[in-house]
Amino acid sequence: DAGITQSPRHKVTETGTPVTLRCHQTENHRYMYWYRQDPGHGLRLIHYSYGVKDTDKGEVSDGYSVSRSKTEDFLLTLESATSSQTSVYFCAISADGNSPLHFGNGTRLTVT
């Protein structure tokens, strides 16, 4: 398995609270991604990073921000969680953007 760790694995939070999800990799891969998975929608890209401090928006970036201060860590922040952000969040990594993505085990987030 590619060395990807997502934390926490599960989280329940209240509407309006900030939440940060962490993705940590030990592969020294350049590219990192955050996707959310919802029934009927498949996986949708939130944000991605192509290097330290280099990030870009994906299809569903509203309400989310990211940071990548080190190669190995990619953080996803919900500044003020809403119920529509209840989802399973997957982090993925890729060596060069042209290789298959390797996914973490996901974080199940519930916003009540």
Added chain:
Amino acid sequence: ELKVEQNPLFLSMQEGKNYTIYCNYSTTSDRLYWYRQDPGKSLESLFVLLSNGAVKQEGRLMASLDTKARLSTLHITAAVHDLSATYFCAVESGNTPLVFGKGTRLSVIA
């Protein structure tokens, strides 16, 4: 904007039967991937298809790519229960990160 459509979205198959999952996409692609996801688990890469006419096979699964038709197929031969999972196709085009289809939930029944 790149769009990826899979069909069917749900598929119930009898063991031993053959079936095909279809993946259509809207723009030219550089790479097409097939992933498998078991319930409650992460996604696992199955195949990468790079060029027109590419065919990859592993076990009872065979994937093919027709770039002119913008179509990939995942063919299942003599289905067994262990193939029950959700299958996703994903397309990469230019500098756009992977765009996923909605997935096909496959259930193989005795």
